[in-house]
Amino acid sequence: MRHLFGIPIYLLAWTFLFYTVVSANEKKPEEDLMDERMSLYVQFESPQVPWFHLAAVDQYERNIQQVRNDLPKSEGSIAIQFPADYWVGPLNPDRTDTSIESIAFFNGYGLDGNGDRLADATHPEDILHTMATFLGEHDSFESALMAYYDKEETVNQIVTIAKLYEQFKTIALDEHAFPIPVQHHYSYRSTWGASRGWGGRRIHEGTDLFAGYGTPIQSTSYGVIEIMGWNEFGGWRVGIRDNHNSYHYFAHLSSFNKDLKEGDVVAPRTIIGYVGSSGYGKEGTSGRFPPHLHYGIYKYNGRTEWAFDPYPALRSWEREDRLNHRK
Numbered sequence: 001m002r003h004l005f006g007i008p009i010y011l012l013a014w015t016f017l018f019y020t021v022v023s024a025n026e027k028k029p030e031e032d033l034m035d036e037r038m039s040l041y042v043q044f045e046s047p048q049v050p051w052f053h054l055a056a057v058d059q060y061e062r063n064i065q066q067v068r069n070d071l072p073k074s075e076g077s078i079a080i081q082f083p084a085d086y087w088v089g090p091l092n093p094d095r096t097d098t099s100i101e102s103i104a105f106f107n108g109y110g111l112d113g114n115g116d117r118l119a120d121a122t123h124p125e126d127i128l129h130t131m132a133t134f135l136g137e138h139d140s141f142e143s144a145l146m147a148y149y150d151k152e153e154t155v156n157q158i159v160t161i162a163k164l165y166e167q168f169k170t171i172a173l174d175e176h177a178f179p180i181p182v183q184h185h186y187s188y189r190s191t192w193g194a195s196r197g198w199g200g201r202r203i204h205e206g207t208d209l210f211a212g213y214g215t216p217i218q219s220t221s222y223g224v225i226e227i228m229g230w231n232e233f234g235g236w237r238v239g240i241r242d243n244h245n246s247y248h249y250f251a252h253l254s255s256f257n258k259d260l261k262e263g264d265v266v267a268p269r270t271i272i273g274y275v276g277s278s279g280y281g282k283e284g285t286s287g288r289f290p291p292h293l294h295y296g297i298y299k300y301n302g303r304t305e306w307a308f309d310p311y312p313a314l315r316s317w318e319r320e321d322r323l324n325h326r327k
């Protein structure tokens, strides 16, 4: 009998302990991780290489690992993964070499950043010291990125992230907003891949949000305005690139926020323009379809940019904005 009674109490105690420990640890794990990353970036910055350059490269690598099956996902706090050839040297027979002497002998670039006399491609300090050294050896951030990635779109994406980190002085830029302030009237439904739409592509790559002329349109994320102008199909449209390798496309506007221009930085809820029905013709064409905002999201994976259905994200941002609006 003692045995039978003992078990539930024992389990109860463990369950209690388990939940206490887990809930304490899960308070703000994402914030803890961001703090840890931020202190690492600052530790390895230099007059030539500011922390936000290191942080932007790291975030870019994290972004592509989330959407690419051919890339292993980094398990540590830092996502940057150097190719083995680069780290240990192309002719080094030991592909996981950590000896600073033999790595140097085989012309590898891996360095020791934490003073343990090892250059370990999985140690955050060693990774950041090696990347900071590489970036510091070039005349500019852009030329260093071009030398490393050899792709203009990648350089643009990383420079965009760096600009956002520099401007907001933080890497915590995950907030989003619904593209229309929720106190306004609007309607939308899932129309992904519908063959007829006003998006200007063969299949409809986005979501149409119907609202009256002049309804304000706000940025859904932190980002840099990459495009602001006329396009035959999209009419007056705005393209914003964010720190998660996403490009947000807003089309058919009646007008823009006149205080903004290409290259400017925006935050969630920055008004970028107003709902209209522009497009499907030469510059200024309007009124060929009901007024609505066409909203699309494109993701860059380091090779190509592809459209994905924004509807689930819109539903979640709308829910959050409605909750906050009631407060």
Ligand SMILES: [Zn+2]
Pocket (backbone or CB within 6 Å): 197, 198, 199, 204, 206, 207, 208, 293, 294, 295
């Ligand atoms: Zn559309």
